[in-house]
Structure formats: C-alpha cells, structure tokens
Amino acid sequence: MALTYLHTMVRVRDLDASIAFYKLFGLEETRRYDNDGGRFTLLFMSVPGQENSHIELTHNWDGDDGLPSDSRHFGHLAYGVDDIYATCQHLMDNGVTINRPPHDGRMAFVRSPDNISIELLQNGDPLAPAEPWTSMGNTGHW
C-alpha cells in the first residue's frame, strides 16, 4: 500500500491543559519529542489498542500568535464512545462545557482548551433519551 494515514495535528497553547483534556476521553500519551533548539514539543496521543488513531499536539514554547481564538477552517476530531451520557458527565465533572449536549442520545460536541471542536458519537444504536441531556441548552457553536 503506497499511502498510509499517520495523524492529525493541532496546535496548542498550553500543553498540560491539552494533555489533561484529551485524557478525559481516554487517549494516552504515546510519544513525546522536545526540541530545545527549535523550542517546541511534539506530543502524540492515541486511542489505546487502536492503530492510526494519533493526534499530534504541537506546542511552541514561546507561544503562537497565529492561533486564532476560534476557526471554522478546521472541522473537528471525532471519537466513538460506549456511553455518551457517562462520557459527557465525566467531562462536565471536570469543567468541560458540553456545547452540544446529546439530546438525541447519539451526538455531542465539546471544545478543547484551544477551541478545537471535538465530536462524540455513541457507538452502535443511540441511547434512550434521558435527562438532564434532553432539555439541556446548547452553548455557543461547534
């Protein structure tokens, strides 16, 4: 096979905050490269046991003025989860806003510390509608 998908890269302002955020979903740190000369860190995180699931977090130690606070240019990263309600509750318990709650038991959106849009999809059939999700309002866009 001549072509291999490798990773999706996103730039982050605060590396520790981003690592903590992605760990909330269950991603694990798999590789780290600190470049003292270039003053940047590349940190790879993956879904345990799943090949080709890498995201690369690029952190420029001296900041990155080119990072807008929001962007429609990039779409989102998507992850399937076994219990979308439990996942969203876990995120809320850790201070993450559920921008698009799983009203339908199927789909939710949150934002990373750098406003990267993250889609969560229930694996298999949607869950039965349940509170507080059914009546929870949307926050911002995603």
Next chain:
Amino acid sequence: MALTYLHTMVRVRDLDASIAFYKLFGLEETRRYDNDGGRFTLLFMSVPGQENSHIELTHNWDGDDGLPSDSRHFGHLAYGVDDIYATCQHLMDNGVTINRPPHDGRMAFVRSPDNISIELLQNGDPLAPAEPWTSMGNTGHW
C-alpha cells in the same frame, strides 16, 4: 474498548476540487451523504485498505463565510508515502504547489484547495537527496 477514533473533518468550499485533490494522493471516496433540507454534503474519503483513515469533507452548498483563507488553528493531516519524490512530482504535474519541497528526501508540505495543510512523509528511511528537490525553494508557509 470504550473509545474509537472515527475521522477528521475539514470544511471545503468546492467539493469537486477537494475530491480531485485528495484523489491525487490515492484517497478514495467511501461514503457520501447529501442533505437537501440542510443544503450540505458530507463526503468521506479513506486510504484504501487502511481502517480509521477517514477524512470527512463538509460542503455547505450556499458557501461558508466563516472559512478563513488561512489558519494556524488547525495543524495538518499527515500521510506516509512510498516514494515522496514521485508523489510530489505527481502533485506538481496536476498544478499543486509544493510549499515545502522534500529537500531531505523525507518530508514535504502542500495545501488543499481550502489551504488545509497536508504533510507527506517518506515511509521507512529517507530517499537519497536528489534534484530538483534539493535546490527547490520554499513557497509561503504550511
């Protein structure tokens, strides 16, 4: 496994131009969803034979004013290739600018029609340095 990586989504202005662009690398269209009511198309493309290699192209039929011409917010999509010189030549022959030529026989960057940054990495060991790549200048940033 509770978590599954699904895809990376990017928004595109011209769906046909983007499909043609990603096909230059060898990606194939795997799923298409046209939504007449919402006036958008979701088009999935994957690396043949490789699971979890999906990109989702989102095309809003009436345009998307939120799409900036460039963004540092999103990093890049990355693909491994068997012959980075042949891949770059094929892209050039089809009108694609090689923003960062593979000077080192190892790494190149191009931009999609929507300025999404695409990284190409030589699979395995780097190729021996060769012209015209060694002396080809960079174009813009990536």
